[in-house]
Amino acid sequence: MLSILRKSFWLFGFAVALLILFLPGYTKLQESRVKNRKLEENFRKMAIENYLLQEELKRIENDPVYQEKIVRDKMGVVRKGEIPIKIFSEKKR
Numbered sequence: 001m002l003s004i005l006r007k008s009f010w011l012f013g014f015a016v017a018l019l020i021l022f023l024p025g026y027t028k029l030q031e032s033r034v035k036n037r038k039l040e041e042n043f044r045k046m047a048i049e050n051y052l053l054q055e056e057l058k059r060i061e062n063d064p065v066y067q068e069k070i071v072r073d074k075m076g077v078v079r080k081g082e083i084p085i086k087i088f089s090e091k092k093r
Helices: 002-062 066-077
Strands: none
Touching: 002 066
């Protein structure tokens, strides 16, 4: 009976020692996996954004109508003979 108890004690001690030895590494592994998933998701979003920006750049370079729209909207350029009119909205209190 004492021999079985002694073996059980050593087995339990061995299990605890393994747990103490490997638990911090396993925890870091799980944290790294979570961080990796977040980085992969961020990469996917940036790849999509990059693709959309490349498409817009192609459109700006090749589409004169779109170029004119951008110049008019963002830079306020008007054609010769046009009169620019600015409309201000009322400020609500």
